[in-house]
Amino acid sequence: MRAALSTLEVARPRDVRHALALLHESVAGERLVPLAGGTDLYVSLNAGVVPGRRFLDLGGLSALRGVRDDRGALEIGALTTFAALREHPAVRRRAPALAAAAATIGAWQVQCRATLGGNIGNASPAGDSLPVLLAHEAIVRLLSVRGARDVAFRELFRGYKDLALEPDEIIGSITLPASGRGPAGARPFFRKVGTRRAQAIAKVSLAGLLRVGRDGRVDAVRVALGSVAPVPVRAARAERVLFGARPSAAVACAARAALLEDVSPIDDIRSDREYRERVAGNLLEQFLRSSDARFAR
């Protein structure tokens, strides 16, 4: 049953400062729920799940929108939509995996509304951009009346749908540091597996980057996955197998075995544990082979 939308209230702040003040004041009583593109919120509302009765409309805060390329670091405003991300030249050049992930979210209509900050704030382990943010070692800037604080994206998730945000904080921006792309020549990768190419929620997604150094050994590797654990995860054990190794089919196989220790998928309406484990392994192998053909030999 759809929620009774006519009883819900909206605060429309003049600017970021005003928004933070309204949010801070609301914490003492009935907390305002931040609202960005609404693409997740309205799915809940239309299904009768109401996360709150009062909303803080961030939609008009243009200061939180847009991409800045600061000497190689990409600073992305939390309200930047996925349609904007996938077309932005700096994003395509410096973070092609993020542009690729943006293109898999919903369909065009959803991409025109859904925001990067909203994908983080919704905190689903299936959020399509999240493995990319992990692989890029993104920094999230949180804003409140006390000012700004930066948190490493990997430290943001406390548990399933649980973020380390104070009740009066909002997500202001996301920075992909230049170092997050790895050393020159590191190859980025993103693939999401769902029921169809558009409008699918991920069964498994994997973002990664890898470089084989001059000495023939892997000298940079990051692997991150979505939909295989209560939170988006870095595959630390698989990375340990790969780092310093010479690419070969045997190493790929060992990394795949280690990956099973990194993930803990569940059975749900979209897929089951066994399928997700197998596909996660397949994605890892595809990533490795596409980064260096010797992983196939």
Added chain:
Amino acid sequence: MSPLVTLSFTLNGRRRRVRVPPMKRLLDVLREDCGLTGTKEGCGEGECGACTVLLNGLAVNSCLVPAAQAEGARVVTVEGLARGRGLTVLQRAFVEGGGTQCGLCTPGILVTAQALLARTKGRVPGEDEVRWALAGNLCRCTGYQKIVDSVRAAARARNGRKDSARAGAGVRADAPKKRRSSTGAARTRAKAGAR
């Protein structure tokens, strides 16, 4: 904060003012408060695209847009694609090409396709590009091929004419301008002329 807010926005080129609950869905504002029932509700969760409208030139699911966020915006519904009783190039292509069956998905598809035509000015989008753009518009009669063909026929037809029957209604001011390659344009003109 009050339970009802007064919103003003531009609807199909005309200023509109409505008094509605701020979290009412734009879809319902259009259908109930503005009397424009061309926009349909399918799934109510952003999957099917039947409720697609242009919001500031961008194709969006109006079932996922709070009324409050339409304040000051330009909204175009299927009713606003054509002027008066005429049809747009796109609508004519759907009629002539059999791009519509039961018709429930058609308003949303026309609006999404209009946004695609606006961003592919001067060229004919490839079949993959049309299928990508329409991936969020489900047709349960499953006649996708004729839909795709109709959109491409419309692109060919409008490239053959100078005036493009308000094809620009949905153009974003900040949309990247596509440079028309003179040979490509000449080719499409020649093709359209040959038909």
